[in-house]
Structure formats: C-alpha cells, structure tokens
C-alpha cells in the first residue's frame with residue numbers, strides 16, 4: 001500500500017545536522033498542513049458564503065500514496081508536525097488509511113481539523129489508525145445559529161462527534177471558534193464554559209480576511225483584547241500560560257482562576273508571522289509558504305512526471321530558503337483594509353480559497 005513511498009526516502013541527502021532548514025528570517029520548515037479535499041458539507045459565513053464555487057478537478061487530487069510520499073519528503077526536510085485539513089477532511093473517502101500511512105512516520109504530532117459532522121462515524125477508525133489529536137470547529141452552541149450562519153442543521157451531529165471522539169479514547173480534543181461580531185460574539189463566555197465542562201481546550205480565532213472571506217469587514221473582527229475583556233468579566237482574570245517548548249504555536253494560551261485553559265489565535269490584531277514555521281499543501285499538490293501567498297509551488301507535476309524524491313526535496317528546500325512571507329503582518333500595516341479577493345478573483349483561481357488552502 002505505501003511501501004513504495006517509504007523505500008524512496010533514503011535517497012534524499014539531507015543530513016540531520018543541516019536541519020532545521022531556515023527561511024530568509026530564520027524560521028524553520030517545521031509544520032505542514034495537508035489538505036485532503038476542497039469539498040465541504042458546511043458553508044460557514046466566514047469561509048464559504050457564496051452560492052457557487054469552482055472546485056479543483058477530481059483528477060488533480062493527490063492519491064493517498066502521493067500525499068504520503070510528499071509527507072515523507074517534507075519529513076526528511078525537518079517537518080515533524082502534520083495536520084490534515086480541507087475543506088472537510090472527513091469527506092475524503094477512506095481517510096483512516098492515510099492516517100495509518102502517516103502514523104508510521106516519525107512525527108511528533110499528527111492532527112486533524114474537522115467541522116465534526118462526520119466525526120461520530122469515523123472517530124474510532126481514526127484513533128485505531130493512529131491519530132492522537134483532533135480539533136473540532138464549533139462556533140455556536142445554538143443549532144438555529146448554525147443553520148443560519150453555516151447552512152447546516154447538523155449541530156447535534158457535531159456534538160455527538162465530539163462525544164464519540166472522547167469515547168474512542170482521544171484525550172486531546174480542541175475546539176476552534178471563530179468569533180464574528182453580530183454572529184456569535186455574545187457566546188464568547190458560553191463557549192468557554194461549554195469547553196471547560198467537557199475538558200476541551202477552546203481556541204478563539206480572530207476573523208481573518210483570508211481568501212474566501214468575501215463578507216469580511218474590519219469592524220466585524222472581535223479582537224484578542226475584547227475576548228480577554230469578556231472572559232475576565234465572566235470568569236475572573238485569565239493568566240498567560242507560557243509555552244516555551246512550543247515556540248512556533250500560533251495560539252497564545254491562558255488559564256482561568258478555576259484552572260480551565262484556553263487559547264487565542266490573534267491572527268488579525270497580533271500576527272505571529274515572526275515565528276511561523278508552517279506551510280500548506282492543497283489537495284491537488286500546490287504548496288503555499290503562507291496563508292496569504294498569491295502563488296504556490298506545483299508539486300503535483302514533478303510527482304506525476306517521475307521526478308525522484310531528491311529533485312522534489314531540492315525544489316522545496318530552495319523555495320523555503322528564499323521564503324520571506326509575512327502575510328498577516330503586511331495586511332496589518334494596510335491603512336485601507338477590505339476583502340483580500342473579490343468573488344471573481346476566487347473563481348479565476350480556487351487555490352486562493354481558505355477551504356482549498358486548509359486554514
């Protein structure tokens with residue numbers, strides 16, 4: 001099934017002493033988000049608010065063997081953290097097989113981000129295949145709100161999915177909540193109470209002006225400062241939890257007086273580009289060195305044209321070494337800040353979409 005991918009790796013002459021590979025700002029090539037599909041069974045208002053989308057051609061999607069081979073090449077170049085994402089990754093048929101292939105690699109961290117709708121069906125198989133960390137996106141505790149904002153009435157399935165993950169033995173389950181003014185800003189404290197009661201670590205994410213967020217407005221971003229203020233009023237003062245072992249983590253972590261932990265990913269008001277070690281591969285094998293990058297590097301073409309691992313590794317290494325992206329910081333400096341792409345621009349190139357890049 002995946003023996004061919006594993007057997008190619010020793011050909012890559014990247015001695016460990018040269019790792020990690022630094023970019024132009026000395027940021028290491030450390031973590032990778034692998035998107036397994038651009039399709040989704042939700043339509044979150046901050047990600048997919050339009051009626052129609054242009055999808056990646058099916059024949060362009062990488063097979064599990066191709067994804068695993070790429071993961072192997074990135075691994076040899078120093079990547080130790082891999083997160084599977086999408087679109088909705090659980091829509092990819094047979095995903096546990098890919099997890100099994102990746103779990104055999106010597107990764108520090110193999111994780112999955114999902115909207116949770118299909119988690120109830122797959123949690124046990126994912127865990128059996130070797131997955132240990134799951135993040136579920138949950139923005140509201142109210143089914144009616146989810147119906148209006150994300151166009152799905154499957155809120156109950158998300159909650160059942162979280163419970164199924166717990167029953168399947170997942171100990172580290174995180175929740176992601178994007179807070180948007182006028183949608184769920186009155187649920188900031190309730191979401192944290194819900195997470196604390198279920199022993200889930202909640203991470204608030206500031207609403208970002210990424211590709212796909214065609215309704216984004218600066219005034220709809222609920223900032224880190226506002227979040228902390230709301231939390232302080234309901235639960236008492238949160239204290240920062242330093243995480244020196246994890247210098248590239250995007251979330252700033254806090255602890256409430258009762259011990260509940262949570263995080264804030266302040267991508268808009270306090271971007272963390274300076275320590276960003278992450279890149280992303282779309283389901284068709286296009287590699288982006290920044291969430292905001294205009295263009296990606298086509299890795300599918302060399303994969304399918306018979307390039308050996310060393311050739312692909314050289315391409316990745318050369319690209320990373322030259323990387324100078326600081327997309328969120330660049331956006332922060334803009335005086336007039338509106339949507340990143342209009343709908344027509346997204347239709348011209350669906351790689352610009354957040355649901356294609358994987359968040």
Ligand code: SAM
Pocket residue numbers: 040046047085086087088089113114115135136137176177178205206207208209210213354355358359
């Ligand atoms: N479909 C899966 C999910 O929603 O968890 C995985 C893919 S989704 C693109 C990954 C993450 O990106 C989700 O947690 C989602 O909330 C987040 N996201 C999408 N659009 C965003 C935006 N405009 N601002 C901030 N986060 C966003």
Ligand code: SF4
Pocket residue numbers: 040041042043044047048086087088115137355
């Ligand atoms: Fe929502 Fe994730 Fe689907 Fe985007 S990809 S619409 S964030 S569930």
Ligand code: SF4
Pocket residue numbers: 271272273274276277278289290291292325326327328329
């Ligand atoms: Fe990294 Fe780009 Fe995000 Fe900055 S904007 S944290 S460089 S992916």
